[in-house]
Amino acid sequence: MQQYDVVIAGSGPAGSTCAKALKDEGFSVLVLEKEILPRHKTCSGVLFGQTQELIRAYFGTHVPAEVYCGNKFVEADDIREWDDEQGYIPYTWEIDKDGRKFSRTYHNIWRDKFDKWLLDQSGAEYRDGAKVKAFDAGGSTVDVHVHMSRTNESAVFKCEYFVGADGNDSTVRRLLHAQNPEYAQRHKLASYQSYYKVKSLGSLKPNGWTVFLRQEIGDYILCVHQKDEYLVMHVGGMDGRNLRQSMEKFKELLSGRFGVSFGEHWRDEGCTCELLPIFLGQEKVLVTGEAAGFIYLNCEGISAAMDSGYRCGKAIAQALRSNGSSARDLYGEACRDILQHMDRCMSQMHFLA
Ligand SMILES: Cc1cc2nc3c(=O)[nH]c(=O)nc-3n(C[C@H](O)[C@H](O)[C@H](O)COP(=O)(O)OP(=O)(O)OC[C@H]3O[C@@H](n4cnc5c(N)ncnc54)[C@H](O)[C@@H]3O)c2cc1C
Missing domain, CATH: 3.30.70 (Alpha-Beta Plaits)
Known part of the structure; x- marks a missing residue:
């Protein structure tokens, strides 16, 4: 059985940024992705201003030309709502965070290429066609049970910490909530x-x-x-x-x-x-990105996924080093400003008809 410091389910922006934070700290990381890469994701594929900053801050680089669409930029001022009486009126997709203004020139990208590029930048080992089916966190380590679609075989990976970065329909979150009947009845x-x-x-x-x-x-x-x-x-x-x-x-x-x-x-x-209430996981199994409920104004989610993923990775790194601190508590503490910003975004949310 192969063993890693951290196994992450999901190779979206949250999983890759979490992996990057851990690799930067010298830990061994395996990312498991259920789809064959590069995988498709239903998305408008626009990198808002904060996302661009996070790519620079966490990955120290710029998105390469091949990830962009031919029409590379979308100006915030060109995003308009159409109203039959007033014609075009402003529509806001991103607001300032903690007094910080972000670029109003957004980047128009293809998600399959962007997500694969980000994963490669993380430096983490990964397996695609690897769907997490279950985990056992009852012992001193976590056993992650996976179906490998390329070989149609089952595999088990051992780790100190397991992270669910597996998106809105998160298997990891569902398994952690298995005892909670309300969770299964939520509207989608x-x-x-x-x-x-x-x-x-x-x-x-x-x-x-x-x-x-x-x-x-x-x-x-x-x-x-x-x-x-x-x-x-x-x-x-x-x-x-x-x-x-x-x-x-x-x-x-x-x-x-x-x-x-x-x-x-x-x-x-x-x-x-669905707009999920925030849930960060428990003990050795944490949840991040959209799986944890991180999303901003009018469903701008890549920045929230990256930022929460990075903080999740850093919290685990700190807990692994200090051997005794709770990664869950460190992670919760580190995400306070994200949660405050989500509240502000929620109060201005304008996407229901
Ligand atoms: C229609 C639409 C348009 C959007 N447009 C934008 C936009 O333009 N800009 C923006 O910032 N946000 C946008 N969003 C939101 C954004 O797409 C998400 O918030 C963001 O992708 C969340 O990132 P994540 O890494 O948390 O999850 P995801 O990107 O969903 O990645 C999760 C990964 O986990 C994998 N996975 C799932 N289950 C398992 C499993 N059991 N085992 C292994 N792997 C698994 C999935 O295949 C996937 O690759 C849009 C959302 C929608 C629905």
């Missing part, structure tokens, strides 16, 4: 995106990102922006809403009201998610 939001080649933007603002709040089409934001030669459209709904129908109605709105003309269909993608 669903997100659905379609990509079409752009024939004509009509009167939609070029290089813009347009947001609509229309109860008759979706329960939360509808939005559209461009990535390379594609228009990416997002619709969202609560359990049971027919999102294919919502997407058809959204396309009708864009073509009817704005004269948008769609070319060839490329792909559809979707996921379910």
Whole structure:
């Protein structure tokens, strides 16, 4: 059985940044990713100002050219909500944190490439096609039970600490909550995106990102922006809403009201998610990123995932060194400012129709 200081489930921004914090401190780290890499993630793929700062601060580098879309930047001022009476009005996706203002030029990237690049930058060992199924934290170390899809075999990895950075539908969080029946009954939001080649933007603002709040089409934001030669459209709904129908109605709105003309269909993608209450894990099993409930204004999540992941990694490193401190307590203490910022963001959240 292979043994590591820390095993992390999930190779998204939270998992990779947690791994980077631990590798920087000299610990052995294994990242387990259930998908084959580079893996797809339903996302608008925009790096907001804070995210750009965190990449520089935690990874000491810049995102390479091949990760960006051809239309590399989205200006905050070009993100607009459309209101039938007022026309285009400002829509805010990121607010200052602790008096710090962030760049208002956002980066338009492809998530599969970005996440794989970030993982490589962490320097951690990883296995893809490695789905965490269960863990046993009853002994002095944690045993992580995994299904390896490349070989269709089971494997067990031993570690001092196990981290669930496995996103909104977190297996690790669910296993920790197994005794809590309320958790299983929570309502889910669903997100659905379609990509079409752009024939004509009509009167939609070029290089813009347009947001609509229309109860008759979706329960939360509808939005559209461009990535390379594609228009990416997002619709969202609560359990049971027919999102294919919502997407058809959204396309009708864009073509009817704005004269948008769609070319060839490329792909559809979707996921379910929910705004989870914060839960950091317990003892030797911690949870971070969206799995722990970290997300900012209007579901800007990459920065919250990276920042919480990094602090989780640092807390574990400190606990491993001091042999006696509680990593969970250190992690909670380190995340105070993130939680305060989340509260501020929550009070300004504007994404339900
Ligand atoms: C439609 C949509 C658009 C968005 N647009 C943006 C945006 O433009 N900018 C932004 O900042 N945020 C955006 N977000 C939010 C952002 O995508 C997430 O908050 C962010 O990806 C969370 O990062 P994470 O590392 O916590 O989790 P994830 O990125 O979800 O990564 C979790 C990883 O864990 C893996 N995993 C899951 N279960 C297991 C398991 N059992 N074993 C092993 N691996 C597992 C998954 O495959 C995945 O790779 C968007 C979200 C949605 C739904």
